[in-house]
Structures are given as C-alpha cells and as structure tokens.
Amino acid sequence: MVLKIGVIGTGAIGQDHIHRISNTLSGAKIVAVTDVNAEQAKAVVNNENMDAKVYENGHDVINSEDVDAVIVTSWGPTHEEFVLASIAAGKPVFCEKPLATTAEGCKRIVDAEIAHGKQLVQVGFMRRYDKGYRALKHVIEHGRIGEPLMVHCAHRAPSAPGCTGDMALTDSFPHEIDVLRWLLNDDYVSAQVILPRNTRFAAEGLQDPHIVLLETKQGIRVDTEIFVNCQYGYDIQCQVVGETGIASLPEPSSVLMRSEAKLSTEILVDWKDRFIDSYDVELQEWINCTVKGEVNGPSAWDGYVVAVTADACVKAKHTGQIVPISIQERPSFYIKQLVL
Ligand SMILES: NC(=O)c1ccc[n+]([C@@H]2O[C@H](COP(=O)([O-])OP(=O)(O)OC[C@H]3O[C@@H](n4cnc5c(N)ncnc54)[C@H](O)[C@@H]3O)[C@@H](O)[C@H]2O)c1
Numbered sequence: 001m002v003l004k005i006g007v008i009g010t011g012a013i014g015q016d017h018i019h020r021i022s023n024t025l026s027g028a029k030i031v032a033v034t035d036v037n038a039e040q041a042k043a044v045v046n047n048e049n050m051d052a053k054v055y056e057n058g059h060d061v062i063n064s065e066d067v068d069a070v071i072v073t074s075w076g077p078t079h080e081e082f083v084l085a086s087i088a089a090g091k092p093v094f095c096e097k098p099l100a101t102t103a104e105g106c107k108r109i110v111d112a113e114i115a116h117g118k119q120l121v122q123v124g125f126m127r128r129y130d131k132g133y134r135a136l137k138h139v140i141e142h143g144r145i146g147e148p149l150m151v152h153c154a155h156r157a158p159s160a161p162g163c164t165g166d167m168a169l170t171d172s173f174p175h176e177i178d179v180l181r182w183l184l185n186d187d188y189v190s191a192q193v194i195l196p197r198n199t200r201f202a203a204e205g206l207q208d209p210h211i212v213l214l215e216t217k218q219g220i221r222v223d224t225e226i227f228v229n230c231q232y233g234y235d236i237q238c239q240v241v242g243e244t245g246i247a248s249l250p251e252p253s254s255v256l257m258r259s260e261a262k263l264s265t266e267i268l269v270d271w272k273d274r275f276i277d278s279y280d281v282e283l284q285e286w287i288n289c290t291v292k293g294e295v296n297g298p299s300a301w302d303g304y305v306v307a308v309t310a311d312a313c314v315k316a317k318h319t320g321q322i323v324p325i326s327i328q329e330r331p332s333f334y335i336k337q338l339v340l
C-alpha cells in the first residue's frame with residue numbers, strides 16, 4: 001500500500017519533508033498540500049513535479065477522501081487546531097514540534113487522542129533517530145560509563161531571524177528536553193534559567209544566550225547553553241558524565257584537513273544539514289508504522305511533557321526562581337511508547 005499524505009504548511013521544513021518523501025523515502029506519496037501562502041504551495045507542487053492537489057486550507061486537506069495521513073509543518077501556533085482536526089477525522093498525523101504552543105494545548109490533544117481510543121499522533125522530535133544520539137544511548141544503557149550523574153549540552157545556531165520573545169526556550173530547547181529524557185529514561189523535577197551577558201548580535205529586546213539547569217527525578221543535573229546568535233555555526237553538543245566515564249555525542253563526520261599550517265574540520269551552519277539523516281529515518285519509520293496502523297515514535301504524551309518543561313523554563317527565566325516541574329504518571333494508553 002502506498003500511503004497518501006496531505007501536507008499543511010509548505011515552508012522550510014514542509015518543503016524538505018515533501019522532497020524527501022517524493023525522492024528519498026519509499027511507501028508514500030504526497031497527494032495534497034496547502035499553505036496560507038497559496039502561491040508558494042503551488043510553486044512547491046510544480047518544483048517537485050508532483051501529482052498533488054493544492055487545497056484552500058488545512059481542514060480541507062485533513063478531510064479529503066484522498067488523504068490517508070497528515071503532516072503538519074505550519075507555524076507552531078496552528079498545530080493544535082490541525083492535530084485535533086486530524087484526530088477528529090481518525091487520521092494519523094505527524095506534527096512538527098511544538099505539538100502545541102502551551103502545555104494546556106498539548107493536554108487537549110492527549111485527552112482527545114485517549115478519547116478516540118487509538119494512538120494517531122507523532123511529534124517531530126527527530127534527534128531520537130540520530131545515529132549519534134542512538135549510539136550515546138546504547139553506551140549509557142550498557143553501563144559503559146556507570147550511572148549518569150551530569151549532562152552538559154549546548155544548542156548553538158549562527159543566527160535566528162525568526163526567534164522572538166522566549167522562543168529560544170519554547171522552540172529551540174524542546175529538542176534537548178525531549179532527547180535527554182529519552183536518553184536518560186527519566187523526567188524532570190525542576191528548572192532554573194541563568195541569563196549571561198547578552199550578545200550584541202541578538203535582536204533588540206531578545207535575551208541570548210540562556211543557560212538552563214534541569215534536575216531529573218533520579219537527581220541527574222543537566223546544564224544547557226542555548227545560544228542562537230553564536231555566529232560561527234550550528235553546533236549541537238551533549239556530554240554525559242557517568243560514575244566511571246564520560247560519553248559525548250559524536251561530531252558530524254567531516255574531512256579532516258591539514259592545510260596552510262592548520263589542522264581543521266568543518267562545522268555545519270544549517271539545522272537542515274545537521275540532522276538530515278535523522279529526518280529521513282524518522283519519516284521512513286513513521287510511514288512504515290502508519291501503514292501498519294501503529295505509532296511508535298515520540299507521542300502526544302511526549303509533546304505534552306516537553307511543553308510542561310518548557311513552560312517551567314519560561315517561568316524560571318522571568319522569576320529568577322528554581323521552578324518545580326510536576327508531571328503526572330504517563331497514562332497507560334502511552335506506556336508502550338517507552339520502547340523508543
Ligand atoms: N524538527 C525540526 O528540526 C524543525 C526544523 C524546522 C522547523 N520545525 C518546526 O516546523 C514548523 C515550521 O517551521 P518552518 O521553519 O518550516 O517555518 P516556515 O515559516 O518556513 O514555514 C511554515 C509555513 O506554514 C505556513 N502556514 C502558517 N500558518 C498556516 C496555516 N494556518 N495553514 C497552512 N499553512 C500555514 C506558512 O505560510 C509557511 O509557509 C515550526 O513549528 C517549527 O518549529 C522543526
């Protein structure tokens with residue numbers, strides 16, 4: 001069976017996902033697209049030479065009889081509406097992060113999915129599919145560094161034109177929030193945010209960088225530097241300190257150069273390149289599972305927990321306090337999600 005997919009939002013990542021589904025992956029094809037910028041949606045269909053219909057809005061895509069499954073890649077504040085509509089239509093939906101922009105919004109999605117009685121929602125936390133993070137998890141789970149005690153992370157981007165307000169915490173940091181709880185098989189109990197001296201490259205009124213300190217249920221301490229105007233590259237770091245050793249996320253492979261009296265490797269500058277393989281694996285697994293009527297990637301529950309944690313970080317930033325994070329037990333409906 002070829003999975004017929006409708007895509008809502010044909011911007012940067014929407015175009016990327018359309019391209020990989022049409023050219024790199026197997027078992028699916030794009031049959032419907034929409035964007036509030038209809039001209040852009042039409043241009044994408046033409047450029048990709050796809051046999052796909054351009055719909056007026058997301059609801060028409062979701063409710064189209066031609067569409068088996070939905071991909072939501074529109075702006076974050078629109079996600080909740082489209083995910084809820086997909087659940088109401090009984091259609092599997094892959095939603096780019098954030099699942100919704102508030103924890104309450106994510107909870108509404110969790111409640112709707114449980115009421116529907118079958119899992120339909122997957123959230124686009126692609127780092128779980130990254131070879132490097134998977135290798136790091138393997139090392140930890142096989143006791144190669146003893147019990148993890150501390151994790152030191154950095155999330156750096158050269159510049160962040162669309163990053164306003166608290167988006168460094170609610171749009172960028174969610175990748176770490178998700179992948180670290182998956183890596184450590186743990187959840188968070190508190191958040192604290194420290195505001196270093198601001199870079200002159202940050203837009204007017206924008207704080208950059210941030211340091212976020214999280215504590216997990218097991219007492220593991222996580223510090224993350226989020227620096228989205230660092231100028232030099234897109235650089236993701238993760239170092240886990242255990243009782244008997246230290247394990248670090250591998251650097252992306254790059255030619256080691258000896259030239260002009262220097263030993264050097266390149267640093268990537270674009271998020272699209274840094275996790276390109278992970279997006280491919282993530283969406284191929286989503287297609288394969290969807291065809292079988294299953295969801296085994298990051299769930300709506302994971303999207304909710306990330307939003308609760310991000311909300312606590314925002315509160316911690318604005319109050320200067322250590323903010324407790326209280327996450328209910330994972331509902332039994334989502335228990336099998338612990339596997340991935
Ligand atoms: N997983 C990742 O690494 C990753 C990377 C990039 C973006 N994202 C997420 O994907 C989403 C999109 O990001 P982007 O960088 O592609 O942004 P973008 O602005 O390039 O594209 C978003 C598109 O959605 C369209 N849109 C907005 N509201 C719409 C609506 N109601 N109906 C239909 N179309 C609508 C916009 O016109 C735009 O073309 C964001 O939530 C972002 O956080 C995730």
Ligand SMILES: O[C@H]1[C@H](O)[C@@H](O)[C@H](O)[C@@H](O)[C@H]1O
Nearest residue numbers: 155157171172173175228271
């Ligand atoms: O939407 C993007 C994307 O998710 C990147 O992976 C992240 O590093 C950026 O900060 C974010 O704005």
